[in-house]
Amino acid sequence: MQKVNRPASLLFQSVFLLFFVLNHSSKRSVQAQSLPPAKYDGFVYKSYPVDADTIIVEAFFDPVCPDSRDSWPTLKEALEHYGPRVSLVVHLLPLPYHDNAFASSRALHIVNMLNSSSTFHLLEWFFEHQERFYNAPTYNMSRASVVKEIVEFAAEGVGNSYLSALELGFTDRKTDLLTRVSFKYSATRGVSGTPTFFVNGFVLPNSGSPLDYNGWRNVIDPLVSAKASEDDDLVHLFY
Template sequence: MVSRVSLLLLAVIGCWACRGCLAQIPIPARTDGFVYGGKPLEWGETVVVEAFLDPVCRHSRHAWPELKKAVEHYNSRVSVVLHLFPNSYHSNALIGCRSIHAASKLNRSFVYPLLERFFKYQEGYYDETTYTKSRSTVADEITNNIVVPIIGQANLAAYKTGFNDSQSDQAARISFKNGCARGVPGTPYFFVNGIPLSDSDSPLDFNEWISIFDPLVAKM
Protein backbone atom coordinates (compact mmCIF):
# COMPACT_ATOMS: atom_id res chain seq x y z
CA MET A 1 0.00 0.00 0.00
CA VAL A 2 2.81 2.37 0.92
CA SER A 3 4.57 1.75 -2.39
CA ARG A 4 1.34 2.49 -4.31
CA VAL A 5 0.88 5.77 -2.46
CA SER A 6 4.51 6.69 -3.16
CA LEU A 7 4.08 5.95 -6.85
CA LEU A 8 0.90 8.05 -6.95
CA LEU A 9 2.68 10.98 -5.32
CA LEU A 10 5.54 10.70 -7.80
CA ALA A 11 3.06 10.67 -10.67
CA VAL A 12 1.32 13.80 -9.37
CA ILE A 13 4.63 15.60 -8.88
CA GLY A 14 5.73 14.58 -12.36
CA CYS A 15 2.55 15.94 -13.91
CA TRP A 16 2.98 19.28 -12.17
CA ALA A 17 6.63 19.44 -13.23
CA CYS A 18 5.70 18.78 -16.86
CA ARG A 19 2.95 21.39 -16.66
CA GLY A 20 5.55 23.93 -15.51
CA CYS A 21 7.89 23.02 -18.37
CA LEU A 22 5.10 23.55 -20.90
CA ALA A 23 4.17 27.01 -19.60
CA GLN A 24 4.54 29.90 -22.03
CA ILE A 25 7.91 31.61 -21.74
CA PRO A 26 7.44 35.37 -21.26
CA ILE A 27 7.98 37.17 -24.56
CA PRO A 28 10.49 40.03 -24.18
CA ALA A 29 9.93 43.42 -25.80
CA ARG A 30 13.04 42.87 -27.92
CA THR A 31 14.77 39.72 -29.12
CA ASP A 32 16.96 38.15 -26.45
CA GLY A 33 20.70 38.47 -26.90
CA PHE A 34 23.50 40.95 -27.58
CA VAL A 35 25.14 41.24 -31.00
CA TYR A 36 28.92 41.41 -30.89
CA GLY A 37 30.43 44.55 -32.39
CA GLY A 38 27.27 46.60 -32.08
CA LYS A 39 26.27 45.96 -35.69
CA PRO A 40 22.63 45.30 -36.64
CA LEU A 41 22.04 41.60 -37.13
CA GLU A 42 20.68 40.60 -40.53
CA TRP A 43 19.61 36.97 -40.56
CA GLY A 44 20.45 35.35 -43.86
CA GLU A 45 23.14 37.89 -44.68
CA THR A 46 25.87 36.47 -42.43
CA VAL A 47 26.70 33.22 -40.68
CA VAL A 48 25.12 33.68 -37.25
CA VAL A 49 26.54 32.07 -34.12
CA GLU A 50 24.35 32.13 -31.03
CA ALA A 51 26.55 31.67 -27.97
CA PHE A 52 25.03 30.71 -24.63
CA LEU A 53 27.60 31.74 -22.01
CA ASP A 54 27.71 32.07 -18.23
CA PRO A 55 29.95 34.86 -16.86
CA VAL A 56 31.16 32.69 -13.96
CA CYS A 57 31.61 29.47 -15.99
CA ARG A 58 35.21 28.27 -16.47
CA HIS A 59 34.45 26.70 -19.84
CA SER A 60 32.69 29.84 -21.10
CA ARG A 61 35.82 31.80 -20.19
CA HIS A 62 37.98 29.47 -22.27
CA ALA A 63 35.54 29.33 -25.19
CA TRP A 64 34.95 33.03 -25.78
CA PRO A 65 38.46 34.18 -26.88
CA GLU A 66 38.67 31.43 -29.50
CA LEU A 67 35.24 32.23 -30.93
CA LYS A 68 35.96 35.97 -30.84
CA LYS A 69 39.21 35.49 -32.77
CA ALA A 70 37.48 33.36 -35.40
CA VAL A 71 34.62 35.84 -35.84
CA GLU A 72 37.02 38.74 -36.25
CA HIS A 73 38.92 36.69 -38.83
CA TYR A 74 35.83 36.74 -41.07
CA ASN A 75 34.95 40.37 -40.36
CA SER A 76 31.33 41.06 -41.38
CA ARG A 77 30.65 37.58 -42.79
CA VAL A 78 30.14 35.99 -39.36
CA SER A 79 28.05 37.46 -36.53
CA VAL A 80 27.73 36.50 -32.87
CA VAL A 81 24.70 36.86 -30.63
CA LEU A 82 25.41 36.42 -26.92
CA HIS A 83 22.69 34.82 -24.80
CA LEU A 84 23.44 35.00 -21.09
CA PHE A 85 22.68 31.63 -19.50
CA PRO A 86 22.90 31.56 -15.69
CA ASN A 87 23.73 27.95 -14.88
CA SER A 88 21.69 26.89 -11.86
CA TYR A 89 24.68 25.03 -10.41
CA HIS A 90 26.77 28.24 -10.27
CA SER A 91 25.58 30.13 -7.21
CA ASN A 92 26.58 33.58 -8.49
CA ALA A 93 25.57 33.13 -12.13
CA LEU A 94 22.25 34.94 -11.79
CA ILE A 95 23.95 37.91 -10.11
CA GLY A 96 26.48 38.05 -12.94
CA CYS A 97 23.85 37.86 -15.67
CA ARG A 98 21.63 40.44 -13.98
CA SER A 99 24.57 42.81 -13.68
CA ILE A 100 25.25 42.60 -17.42
CA HIS A 101 21.59 43.13 -18.26
CA ALA A 102 21.48 46.14 -15.92
CA ALA A 103 24.63 47.62 -17.48
CA SER A 104 23.20 47.10 -20.97
CA LYS A 105 20.30 49.40 -20.08
CA LEU A 106 22.82 52.19 -19.53
CA ASN A 107 24.74 51.48 -22.72
CA ARG A 108 24.77 48.27 -24.75
CA SER A 109 28.46 48.87 -25.53
CA PHE A 110 29.19 47.85 -21.91
CA VAL A 111 28.05 44.25 -22.47
CA TYR A 112 31.11 42.58 -23.98
CA PRO A 113 33.75 44.50 -21.98
CA LEU A 114 31.84 43.56 -18.84
CA LEU A 115 31.57 39.91 -19.89
CA GLU A 116 35.32 39.80 -20.51
CA ARG A 117 36.06 41.42 -17.16
CA PHE A 118 33.92 38.74 -15.50
CA PHE A 119 35.98 36.10 -17.28
CA LYS A 120 39.22 37.74 -16.15
CA TYR A 121 38.26 37.81 -12.46
CA GLN A 122 35.64 35.06 -12.23
CA GLU A 123 37.73 32.88 -9.91
CA GLY A 124 36.89 35.29 -7.10
CA TYR A 125 33.20 34.43 -7.52
CA TYR A 126 33.24 30.64 -7.77
CA ASP A 127 30.99 28.79 -5.34
CA GLU A 128 33.83 27.62 -3.12
CA THR A 129 35.30 31.12 -2.94
CA THR A 130 32.07 32.83 -1.83
CA TYR A 131 30.60 29.97 0.22
CA THR A 132 30.60 31.93 3.50
CA LYS A 133 29.49 35.24 1.98
CA SER A 134 25.93 36.53 1.76
CA ARG A 135 24.28 37.22 -1.57
CA SER A 136 24.27 40.97 -0.92
CA THR A 137 27.99 40.92 -0.12
CA VAL A 138 28.77 39.09 -3.36
CA ALA A 139 26.57 41.50 -5.33
CA ASP A 140 28.36 44.49 -3.78
CA GLU A 141 31.79 43.00 -4.56
CA ILE A 142 30.79 42.34 -8.15
CA THR A 143 29.51 45.89 -8.46
CA ASN A 144 32.70 47.47 -7.12
CA ASN A 145 35.30 45.12 -8.58
CA ILE A 146 33.76 44.07 -11.89
CA VAL A 147 31.09 46.55 -12.96
CA VAL A 148 32.28 50.01 -11.90
CA PRO A 149 35.63 49.81 -13.77
CA ILE A 150 33.60 49.28 -16.96
CA ILE A 151 30.63 51.63 -16.53
CA GLY A 152 32.35 54.36 -14.49
CA GLN A 153 31.53 55.80 -11.08
CA ALA A 154 29.15 58.35 -12.61
CA ASN A 155 26.79 55.55 -13.71
CA LEU A 156 26.85 53.67 -10.41
CA ALA A 157 23.55 54.98 -9.00
CA ALA A 158 21.68 54.28 -12.23
CA TYR A 159 23.24 50.84 -12.43
CA LYS A 160 22.18 49.93 -8.89
CA THR A 161 18.62 51.03 -9.64
CA GLY A 162 18.60 48.86 -12.75
CA PHE A 163 20.15 45.88 -11.00
CA ASN A 164 17.60 45.96 -8.19
CA ASP A 165 14.48 46.41 -10.32
CA SER A 166 12.44 43.52 -11.67
CA GLN A 167 13.46 44.09 -15.31
CA SER A 168 17.04 42.85 -14.96
CA ASP A 169 15.83 39.83 -13.01
CA GLN A 170 13.19 39.09 -15.64
CA ALA A 171 15.68 39.53 -18.50
CA ALA A 172 18.11 37.05 -16.93
CA ARG A 173 15.35 34.53 -16.32
CA ILE A 174 14.02 34.85 -19.87
CA SER A 175 17.54 34.20 -21.20
CA PHE A 176 17.71 31.06 -19.07
CA LYS A 177 14.24 29.84 -20.09
CA ASN A 178 14.98 30.57 -23.73
CA GLY A 179 18.05 28.34 -23.51
CA CYS A 180 16.17 25.57 -21.74
CA ALA A 181 13.37 25.67 -24.34
CA ARG A 182 16.00 25.23 -27.07
CA GLY A 183 17.64 22.30 -25.31
CA VAL A 184 20.72 24.07 -23.95
CA PRO A 185 22.15 21.72 -21.29
CA GLY A 186 24.87 24.04 -19.95
CA THR A 187 27.57 26.46 -21.01
CA PRO A 188 29.19 27.13 -23.32
CA TYR A 189 26.67 26.07 -25.95
CA PHE A 190 26.42 27.20 -29.56
CA PHE A 191 24.00 27.32 -32.47
CA VAL A 192 25.24 28.11 -35.97
CA ASN A 193 22.53 29.44 -38.28
CA GLY A 194 19.98 28.05 -35.83
CA ILE A 195 21.46 24.54 -35.75
CA PRO A 196 22.96 23.28 -32.46
CA LEU A 197 26.56 22.10 -32.53
CA SER A 198 26.91 18.62 -31.08
CA ASP A 199 29.12 18.47 -27.98
CA SER A 200 29.55 22.25 -28.07
CA ASP A 201 29.58 22.35 -24.28
CA SER A 202 33.31 21.68 -24.68
CA PRO A 203 35.27 24.79 -25.75
CA LEU A 204 36.17 24.85 -29.45
CA ASP A 205 39.51 26.29 -30.49
CA PHE A 206 40.18 28.75 -33.34
CA ASN A 207 40.95 26.05 -35.91
CA GLU A 208 37.78 24.12 -35.08
CA TRP A 209 35.71 27.27 -35.60
CA ILE A 210 37.46 27.93 -38.91
CA SER A 211 36.64 24.41 -40.08
CA ILE A 212 32.96 25.12 -39.32
CA PHE A 213 32.82 28.61 -40.84
CA ASP A 214 34.87 28.11 -44.02
CA PRO A 215 32.36 25.94 -45.93
CA LEU A 216 29.47 28.18 -44.84
CA VAL A 217 31.14 31.44 -45.81
CA ALA A 218 32.14 29.96 -49.17
CA LYS A 219 28.47 29.33 -49.99
CA MET A 220 27.27 32.83 -49.14
Template sequence: FDPLCPDSRDAWPPLRRAADHFGARRVAVVVHLFPLPYHSSSFIACRSIHTVHKLNASAVYPLLEKFFKYQESYYNTPTYTKTRAAVVAKIANNLVAPVIGEANLAAYRAGFNDSRSDQAARISFKFGCARGVTGTPYYFVNGIPLGDLDFPLDYDKWVSTLDPLVGKM
Protein backbone atom coordinates in the same frame (compact mmCIF):
# COMPACT_ATOMS: atom_id res chain seq x y z
CA PHE B 1 27.52 31.30 -21.89
CA ASP B 2 27.61 31.47 -18.11
CA PRO B 3 29.92 34.27 -16.86
CA LEU B 4 30.97 32.09 -13.92
CA CYS B 5 31.48 28.85 -15.83
CA PRO B 6 35.13 27.86 -16.36
CA ASP B 7 34.20 26.10 -19.62
CA SER B 8 32.55 29.27 -20.95
CA ARG B 9 35.62 31.26 -19.92
CA ASP B 10 37.90 28.87 -21.81
CA ALA B 11 35.64 28.80 -24.87
CA TRP B 12 35.37 32.57 -25.27
CA PRO B 13 38.86 33.50 -26.59
CA PRO B 14 38.81 31.22 -29.67
CA LEU B 15 35.25 32.26 -30.52
CA ARG B 16 36.10 35.93 -30.20
CA ARG B 17 39.27 35.45 -32.24
CA ALA B 18 37.28 33.73 -35.01
CA ALA B 19 34.69 36.51 -34.98
CA ASP B 20 37.49 39.07 -35.26
CA HIS B 21 38.97 37.04 -38.13
CA PHE B 22 35.77 37.37 -40.17
CA GLY B 23 34.88 40.87 -38.99
CA ALA B 24 31.63 42.28 -37.68
CA ARG B 25 30.29 42.91 -41.18
CA ARG B 26 30.44 39.19 -41.99
CA VAL B 27 29.87 37.40 -38.66
CA ALA B 28 27.74 38.50 -35.73
CA VAL B 29 28.25 36.81 -32.38
CA VAL B 30 25.26 36.92 -30.07
CA VAL B 31 25.83 35.62 -26.57
CA HIS B 32 22.79 34.41 -24.69
CA LEU B 33 23.48 34.18 -21.00
CA PHE B 34 22.60 30.91 -19.30
CA PRO B 35 23.07 31.14 -15.52
CA LEU B 36 23.79 27.59 -14.44
CA PRO B 37 22.18 26.82 -11.07
CA TYR B 38 25.25 24.97 -9.78
CA HIS B 39 27.55 27.97 -10.24
CA SER B 40 26.89 30.10 -7.19
CA SER B 41 26.32 33.77 -7.96
CA SER B 42 25.82 33.01 -11.64
CA PHE B 43 22.34 34.50 -11.60
CA ILE B 44 23.76 37.68 -10.05
CA ALA B 45 26.45 37.82 -12.75
CA CYS B 46 23.88 37.42 -15.51
CA ARG B 47 21.64 40.02 -13.94
CA SER B 48 24.63 42.39 -13.79
CA ILE B 49 25.31 41.93 -17.49
CA HIS B 50 21.66 42.52 -18.40
CA THR B 51 21.68 45.68 -16.29
CA VAL B 52 24.85 46.96 -17.97
CA HIS B 53 23.34 46.17 -21.37
CA LYS B 54 20.47 48.56 -20.61
CA LEU B 55 22.96 51.30 -19.69
CA ASN B 56 25.51 50.76 -22.46
CA ALA B 57 25.27 47.81 -24.85
CA SER B 58 28.89 48.25 -25.96
CA ALA B 59 30.03 47.50 -22.39
CA VAL B 60 28.54 43.99 -22.34
CA TYR B 61 31.47 42.06 -23.81
CA PRO B 62 34.09 43.96 -21.79
CA LEU B 63 32.10 43.12 -18.64
CA LEU B 64 31.75 39.47 -19.68
CA GLU B 65 35.53 39.37 -20.14
CA LYS B 66 36.01 40.90 -16.66
CA PHE B 67 33.87 38.13 -15.21
CA PHE B 68 35.96 35.56 -17.04
CA LYS B 69 39.24 37.14 -15.94
CA TYR B 70 38.31 37.34 -12.25
CA GLN B 71 35.99 34.35 -12.17
CA GLU B 72 37.75 32.59 -9.30
CA SER B 73 36.74 35.42 -6.96
CA TYR B 74 33.03 34.90 -7.66
CA TYR B 75 32.75 31.22 -8.54
CA ASN B 76 31.39 29.01 -5.77
CA THR B 77 33.60 28.81 -2.63
CA PRO B 78 34.62 32.51 -2.38
CA THR B 79 30.96 33.54 -2.25
CA TYR B 80 29.44 30.75 -0.13
CA THR B 81 29.63 32.68 3.16
CA LYS B 82 28.82 36.10 1.69
CA THR B 83 25.37 37.61 1.59
CA ARG B 84 23.78 38.28 -1.76
CA ALA B 85 24.12 42.02 -1.10
CA ALA B 86 27.85 41.62 -0.42
CA VAL B 87 28.36 39.71 -3.67
CA VAL B 88 26.39 42.31 -5.63
CA ALA B 89 28.45 45.12 -4.07
CA LYS B 90 31.74 43.35 -4.83
CA ILE B 91 30.71 42.80 -8.45
CA ALA B 92 29.58 46.42 -8.78
CA ASN B 93 32.79 47.86 -7.35
CA ASN B 94 35.36 45.47 -8.80
CA LEU B 95 33.94 44.47 -12.18
CA VAL B 96 31.17 46.82 -13.25
CA ALA B 97 32.68 50.17 -12.18
CA PRO B 98 35.90 49.75 -14.22
CA VAL B 99 33.80 48.99 -17.31
CA ILE B 100 31.01 51.58 -17.10
CA GLY B 101 32.71 54.15 -14.88
CA GLU B 102 32.08 55.26 -11.31
CA ALA B 103 29.71 57.98 -12.52
CA ASN B 104 27.32 55.31 -13.82
CA LEU B 105 27.31 53.10 -10.73
CA ALA B 106 24.17 54.69 -9.26
CA ALA B 107 22.28 53.97 -12.49
CA TYR B 108 23.67 50.42 -12.47
CA ARG B 109 22.56 49.83 -8.87
CA ALA B 110 19.09 51.21 -9.62
CA GLY B 111 18.84 49.01 -12.70
CA PHE B 112 20.11 45.96 -10.88
CA ASN B 113 17.46 46.41 -8.21
CA ASP B 114 14.74 46.87 -10.81
CA SER B 115 12.56 43.81 -11.38
CA ARG B 116 13.26 44.02 -15.12
CA SER B 117 16.88 42.89 -14.70
CA ASP B 118 15.66 39.98 -12.61
CA GLN B 119 13.15 39.11 -15.31
CA ALA B 120 15.80 39.38 -18.05
CA ALA B 121 18.08 36.93 -16.24
CA ARG B 122 15.20 34.50 -15.72
CA ILE B 123 14.21 34.74 -19.37
CA SER B 124 17.83 34.05 -20.38
CA PHE B 125 17.70 30.79 -18.48
CA LYS B 126 14.30 29.85 -19.89
CA PHE B 127 15.43 30.75 -23.42
CA GLY B 128 18.28 28.26 -23.15
CA CYS B 129 16.13 25.56 -21.57
CA ALA B 130 13.54 25.91 -24.34
CA ARG B 131 16.30 25.24 -26.88
CA GLY B 132 17.68 22.20 -25.12
CA VAL B 133 20.68 23.86 -23.50
CA THR B 134 21.84 21.82 -20.50
CA GLY B 135 25.27 23.31 -19.89
CA THR B 136 27.69 25.93 -21.08
CA PRO B 137 29.12 26.72 -23.46
CA TYR B 138 26.49 25.66 -25.96
CA TYR B 139 26.68 26.88 -29.54
CA PHE B 140 24.22 27.62 -32.30
CA VAL B 141 25.14 28.82 -35.79
CA ASN B 142 22.26 30.42 -37.67
CA GLY B 143 19.91 28.90 -35.10
CA ILE B 144 21.20 25.34 -35.59
CA PRO B 145 22.78 23.67 -32.53
CA LEU B 146 26.36 22.50 -32.96
CA GLY B 147 25.80 19.39 -30.89
CA ASP B 148 28.01 16.96 -32.81
CA LEU B 149 31.29 18.86 -32.63
CA ASP B 150 34.14 18.25 -30.22
CA PHE B 151 34.19 20.81 -27.44
CA PRO B 152 35.63 23.20 -26.69
CA LEU B 153 35.93 24.55 -30.19
CA ASP B 154 39.33 25.99 -30.94
CA TYR B 155 40.01 28.84 -33.34
CA ASP B 156 40.71 26.57 -36.32
CA LYS B 157 37.50 24.62 -35.79
CA TRP B 158 35.50 27.85 -35.63
CA VAL B 159 37.06 29.10 -38.85
CA SER B 160 36.45 25.80 -40.64
CA THR B 161 32.83 25.76 -39.39
CA LEU B 162 32.05 29.36 -40.34
CA ASP B 163 34.13 29.71 -43.51
CA PRO B 164 31.75 27.78 -45.80
CA LEU B 165 28.83 29.87 -44.53
CA VAL B 166 30.60 33.21 -44.71
CA GLY B 167 32.06 32.41 -48.13
CA LYS B 168 28.53 32.25 -49.55
CA MET B 169 27.66 35.76 -48.43
Protein backbone atom coordinates in the same frame (compact mmCIF):
# COMPACT_ATOMS: atom_id res chain seq x y z
CA MET C 1 1.75 -5.71 -22.20
CA GLN C 2 4.18 -3.32 -23.89
CA LYS C 3 7.37 -2.88 -21.92
CA VAL C 4 7.83 0.65 -20.58
CA ASN C 5 11.06 2.39 -21.52
CA ARG C 6 11.96 3.78 -18.09
CA PRO C 7 14.62 6.32 -19.24
CA ALA C 8 12.24 7.66 -21.86
CA SER C 9 9.48 7.84 -19.27
CA LEU C 10 11.71 9.77 -16.85
CA LEU C 11 12.76 12.12 -19.66
CA PHE C 12 9.11 12.78 -20.50
CA GLN C 13 8.32 13.49 -16.85
CA SER C 14 11.26 15.91 -16.60
CA VAL C 15 10.24 17.79 -19.73
CA PHE C 16 6.63 17.95 -18.53
CA LEU C 17 7.77 19.27 -15.13
CA LEU C 18 9.94 21.93 -16.78
CA PHE C 19 7.05 22.99 -19.01
CA PHE C 20 4.72 23.16 -16.01
CA VAL C 21 7.16 25.28 -13.96
CA LEU C 22 7.85 27.72 -16.79
CA ASN C 23 4.18 27.98 -17.71
CA HIS C 24 3.05 28.35 -14.11
CA SER C 25 5.66 31.00 -13.27
CA SER C 26 4.80 33.02 -16.38
CA LYS C 27 1.09 32.96 -15.47
CA ARG C 28 1.81 34.17 -11.94
CA SER C 29 3.74 37.19 -13.22
CA VAL C 30 1.76 37.86 -16.38
CA GLN C 31 1.38 41.55 -15.52
CA ALA C 32 5.11 42.02 -15.05
CA GLN C 33 6.63 39.52 -17.45
CA SER C 34 5.06 38.51 -20.74
CA LEU C 35 6.41 35.71 -22.87
CA PRO C 36 7.51 36.06 -25.58
CA PRO C 37 9.47 39.16 -24.47
CA ALA C 38 9.35 42.53 -26.21
CA LYS C 39 12.66 41.91 -27.99
CA TYR C 40 14.81 38.95 -28.97
CA ASP C 41 17.02 37.73 -26.14
CA GLY C 42 20.75 38.23 -26.30
CA PHE C 43 23.60 40.67 -26.77
CA VAL C 44 24.76 41.38 -30.33
CA TYR C 45 28.53 41.61 -30.74
CA LYS C 46 29.63 44.87 -32.43
CA SER C 47 26.06 45.39 -33.70
CA TYR C 48 26.94 44.05 -37.14
CA PRO C 49 23.98 44.34 -39.53
CA VAL C 50 22.14 41.08 -40.15
CA ASP C 51 20.63 40.17 -43.50
CA ALA C 52 19.74 37.00 -45.41
CA ASP C 53 23.41 36.37 -46.22
CA THR C 54 24.77 36.73 -42.68
CA ILE C 55 26.08 33.65 -40.88
CA ILE C 56 24.62 33.82 -37.38
CA VAL C 57 26.43 32.34 -34.40
CA GLU C 58 24.59 32.07 -31.08
CA ALA C 59 26.67 31.45 -27.97
CA PHE C 60 25.20 30.45 -24.62
CA PHE C 61 27.55 31.61 -21.86
CA ASP C 62 27.64 31.69 -18.08
CA PRO C 63 29.84 34.61 -16.92
CA VAL C 64 31.34 32.52 -14.09
CA CYS C 65 31.79 29.32 -16.12
CA PRO C 66 35.46 28.44 -16.81
CA ASP C 67 34.61 26.72 -20.11
CA SER C 68 32.69 29.79 -21.29
CA ARG C 69 35.74 31.89 -20.41
CA ASP C 70 38.10 29.56 -22.26
CA SER C 71 35.94 29.50 -25.39
CA TRP C 72 35.68 33.27 -25.79
CA PRO C 73 39.19 34.25 -27.07
CA THR C 74 39.12 31.86 -30.04
CA LEU C 75 35.54 32.75 -30.93
CA LYS C 76 36.44 36.43 -30.78
CA GLU C 77 39.46 35.79 -33.02
CA ALA C 78 37.23 34.06 -35.56
CA LEU C 79 34.75 36.93 -35.49
CA GLU C 80 37.55 39.40 -36.16
CA HIS C 81 38.68 37.27 -39.10
CA TYR C 82 35.25 37.10 -40.77
CA GLY C 83 34.07 40.61 -39.92
CA PRO C 84 30.45 41.49 -40.70
CA ARG C 85 29.90 38.26 -42.65
CA VAL C 86 29.41 36.56 -39.28
CA SER C 87 27.15 37.94 -36.55
CA LEU C 88 27.29 36.82 -32.92
CA VAL C 89 24.46 36.85 -30.39
CA VAL C 90 25.37 35.92 -26.81
CA HIS C 91 22.66 34.47 -24.57
CA LEU C 92 23.27 34.23 -20.84
CA LEU C 93 22.53 30.94 -19.12
CA PRO C 94 23.16 31.33 -15.36
CA LEU C 95 23.74 27.74 -14.31
CA PRO C 96 22.10 26.88 -10.97
CA TYR C 97 25.20 25.13 -9.60
CA HIS C 98 27.22 28.35 -10.01
CA ASP C 99 26.00 30.27 -6.97
CA ASN C 100 26.70 33.74 -8.35
CA ALA C 101 25.83 33.21 -12.00
CA PHE C 102 22.40 34.86 -11.82
CA ALA C 103 23.65 38.03 -10.12
CA SER C 104 26.60 38.25 -12.53
CA SER C 105 24.25 37.83 -15.50
CA ARG C 106 21.95 40.47 -14.06
CA ALA C 107 24.86 42.93 -13.87
CA LEU C 108 25.46 42.34 -17.58
CA HIS C 109 21.79 43.04 -18.38
CA ILE C 110 21.95 46.26 -16.35
CA VAL C 111 25.07 47.51 -18.14
CA ASN C 112 23.57 46.52 -21.50
CA MET C 113 20.54 48.69 -20.71
CA LEU C 114 22.77 51.60 -19.71
CA ASN C 115 25.26 51.40 -22.58
CA SER C 116 25.26 48.39 -24.91
CA SER C 117 28.76 49.23 -26.14
CA SER C 118 30.10 48.30 -22.67
CA THR C 119 28.41 44.89 -22.45
CA PHE C 120 31.17 42.76 -23.95
CA HIS C 121 33.82 44.71 -22.07
CA LEU C 122 32.09 43.71 -18.84
CA LEU C 123 31.70 40.10 -20.01
CA GLU C 124 35.44 39.94 -20.64
CA TRP C 125 36.03 41.55 -17.22
CA PHE C 126 34.02 38.77 -15.59
CA PHE C 127 35.93 36.15 -17.58
CA GLU C 128 39.27 37.66 -16.55
CA HIS C 129 38.46 37.71 -12.82
CA GLN C 130 35.69 35.14 -12.48
CA GLU C 131 37.53 33.20 -9.73
CA ARG C 132 36.40 35.95 -7.32
CA PHE C 133 32.82 34.76 -7.76
CA TYR C 134 33.27 31.01 -7.68
CA ASN C 135 31.29 29.12 -5.04
CA ALA C 136 34.13 28.56 -2.56
CA PRO C 137 35.39 32.18 -2.17
CA THR C 138 31.86 33.46 -1.52
CA TYR C 139 30.62 30.52 0.55
CA ASN C 140 30.43 32.48 3.83
CA MET C 141 29.10 35.69 2.29
CA SER C 142 25.47 36.78 2.39
CA ARG C 143 23.63 37.30 -0.87
CA ALA C 144 23.54 41.06 -0.23
CA SER C 145 27.31 41.11 0.27
CA VAL C 146 27.89 39.20 -2.96
CA VAL C 147 25.64 41.56 -4.92
CA LYS C 148 27.45 44.56 -3.42
CA GLU C 149 30.79 43.10 -4.48
CA ILE C 150 29.49 42.36 -7.99
CA VAL C 151 28.18 45.93 -8.30
CA GLU C 152 31.54 47.39 -7.26
CA PHE C 153 33.40 44.92 -9.47
CA ALA C 154 31.26 45.76 -12.51
CA ALA C 155 31.70 49.50 -11.92
CA GLU C 156 35.44 48.98 -11.72
CA GLY C 157 35.31 47.22 -15.09
CA VAL C 158 33.14 49.67 -17.05
CA GLY C 159 33.71 52.90 -15.14
CA ASN C 160 32.92 54.17 -11.65
CA SER C 161 30.35 56.55 -13.10
CA TYR C 162 28.12 53.47 -13.46
CA LEU C 163 28.19 52.61 -9.74
CA SER C 164 24.91 54.30 -8.73
CA ALA C 165 23.09 53.05 -11.81
CA LEU C 166 24.26 49.50 -11.13
CA GLU C 167 23.07 49.73 -7.52
CA LEU C 168 19.67 50.96 -8.69
CA GLY C 169 19.57 48.30 -11.38
CA PHE C 170 19.64 45.56 -8.77
CA THR C 171 16.50 47.04 -7.19
CA ASP C 172 14.71 47.23 -10.55
CA ARG C 173 12.37 44.31 -11.13
CA LYS C 174 12.85 44.68 -14.88
CA THR C 175 16.49 43.58 -14.75
CA ASP C 176 15.53 40.53 -12.70
CA LEU C 177 12.93 39.57 -15.31
CA LEU C 178 15.35 40.08 -18.20
CA THR C 179 17.77 37.67 -16.57
CA ARG C 180 15.00 35.14 -16.03
CA VAL C 181 13.94 35.44 -19.67
CA SER C 182 17.50 34.58 -20.73
CA PHE C 183 17.38 31.43 -18.62
CA LYS C 184 13.95 30.47 -19.97
CA TYR C 185 15.02 31.16 -23.53
CA SER C 186 17.94 28.76 -23.08
CA ALA C 187 15.49 26.14 -21.84
CA THR C 188 13.30 26.57 -24.93
CA ARG C 189 16.36 25.88 -27.10
CA GLY C 190 17.19 22.73 -25.13
CA VAL C 191 20.42 24.20 -23.75
CA SER C 192 21.53 22.91 -20.36
CA GLY C 193 25.27 23.61 -20.32
CA THR C 194 27.77 26.28 -21.23
CA PRO C 195 29.27 27.03 -23.61
CA THR C 196 26.81 25.87 -26.25
CA PHE C 197 26.93 27.17 -29.81
CA PHE C 198 24.41 27.34 -32.62
CA VAL C 199 25.35 28.26 -36.19
CA ASN C 200 22.51 29.36 -38.45
CA GLY C 201 20.07 27.79 -35.99
CA PHE C 202 21.77 24.38 -35.70
CA VAL C 203 23.56 23.28 -32.55
CA LEU C 204 27.23 22.36 -32.81
CA PRO C 205 28.32 19.06 -31.22
CA ASN C 206 30.35 18.76 -28.01
CA SER C 207 28.29 21.17 -25.93
CA GLY C 208 30.20 22.44 -22.92
CA SER C 209 33.59 22.21 -24.63
CA PRO C 210 35.51 25.23 -25.93
CA LEU C 211 36.09 25.33 -29.69
CA ASP C 212 39.55 26.39 -30.86
CA TYR C 213 40.22 28.85 -33.69
CA ASN C 214 40.78 26.13 -36.30
CA GLY C 215 37.55 24.50 -35.16
CA TRP C 216 35.65 27.71 -35.89
CA ARG C 217 37.37 28.02 -39.28
CA ASN C 218 36.37 24.44 -40.10
CA VAL C 219 32.75 25.26 -39.31
CA ILE C 220 32.45 28.66 -40.97
CA ASP C 221 34.77 28.45 -44.02
CA PRO C 222 32.52 25.99 -45.89
CA LEU C 223 29.50 28.24 -45.24
CA VAL C 224 31.36 31.27 -46.61
CA SER C 225 32.51 29.24 -49.64
CA ALA C 226 29.00 27.98 -50.27
CA LYS C 227 27.69 31.54 -50.20
CA ALA C 228 30.39 32.68 -52.64
CA SER C 229 29.50 29.80 -54.98
CA GLU C 230 25.82 30.76 -54.86
CA ASP C 231 26.73 34.35 -55.77
CA ASP C 232 28.82 33.16 -58.73
CA ASP C 233 25.98 30.99 -59.98
CA LEU C 234 23.60 33.95 -59.73
CA VAL C 235 25.97 36.17 -61.70
CA HIS C 236 26.25 33.57 -64.47
CA LEU C 237 22.49 33.63 -64.93
CA PHE C 238 22.71 37.20 -66.18
CA TYR C 239 25.82 36.88 -68.40
